[in-house]
Amino acid sequence: MNWTMYFGQVALLGVFRSMMAQAGPRGPVASATFTVVRLTNDQILENATGIGTPPASWPRSELVVDLLHKAVYGFTTAAVADALAARNGPGPGQRHAAVHADHRSDVGPLPHKDTYGR
Template sequence: MAQAGLRGPVASGMFTVVRLTTDQILENATGAGAPPQTWPRAELAVDVLHKGVYGFVTGAVADALAARNGPGPGQRHAALSPGRRSDIGPVPRREAWAAR
C-alpha cells in the first residue's frame, strides 16, 4: 500500500482493519478460535489494541521505506491537479516507476 502511494495514518488504519478481519476469518475457518462476540471484553480489548499497535507500527515502517523511493504513482497522480477531477487520467504505466 505504501509503495503504491497509500501512506499515513488512514492507510495504516485500513491495513489494521484488513489484519483484524483476516485474523478472524482464518481463526474461525480453521476452528482455532471463537467468534469475537463470545470473548471476554478485556481479552477482546487487548487483542484489538495489540493488532492496532502492530498495524500502525508496520504502517510507519512501510511508509518510511517507501518514502525512500519518492512519491508513488498514486501520489504523483494526485499532484497533477488538486481536488477530485474526472478529466485527469492515471499516470501512464511506463512513467509510473520511471526514474525521478
C-alpha cells in the same frame, strides 16, 4: 499450528502493507485501513480453522487486548513500510493525485513512463 498461522499471516500482511506504501497509500488513514485488514484476516483464518471463536463471544478484557495488539501491529508495520517507501519518493498513486489536487474526474491515468512498471 496457531503460532505458525500467526507468524505466517503477519509476514504476508507486512508484505501487503509494503506494497500499499510503494503504490502510494501512506499515513494514518492507510495505517487504519491496514489495521482493519489485519483484524479481518485474523478473524477469517481463526474461525475458518477452528482455532478461534467470533469476537462477540470473547470476554471484553480479551477483546480489548486483542484489538490493542492488532492496532499496535498495524500502525507499527505501517510506520516502517511508509518510512521505507518514502526513500523512493512518492508512489504512482500519490503522483497521480498530485496532478489535480481537486479530484477532478477528467484526469486520466499517469503516462506509463511515470509509473514503476517496465
